[in-house]
Amino acid sequence: MDYQQILTMEPDKRGGKPCIRGLRITVYDILEYLASGMTEEEILADFSELTSADIKACLAFAADRERKLFTPAA
Numbered sequence: 001m002d003y004q005q006i007l008t009m010e011p012d013k014r015g016g017k018p019c020i021r022g023l024r025i026t027v028y029d030i031l032e033y034l035a036s037g038m039t040e041e042e043i044l045a046d047f048s049e050l051t052s053a054d055i056k057a058c059l060a061f062a063a064d065r066e067r068k069l070f071t072p073a074a
Contacts, residue, residue: 003057003064018061020054030058 007018007027018027025047033043040055 001053001056001060003060006054006057007061020050020057023049025050027058027061030055031062034059 006021008020008022009016009018010022013019013022014024014026019025020027020030030043034040034055040052043055044050044052
């Protein structure tokens, strides 16, 4: 998934953290909701402005970031 088309980073919004489509909802917010046990359906019900693609973009961003942080042992 090309999350770069969905996620935005603006210095004056939420401290420059990655947000969904310019909204004030951060990737971290969505990951926290998922980690706490909320389902995608529950998140979408609570935030009508979000889509399933938005949540998948957050997961793709987190996976990509984790992949970049991993350094194989030499």
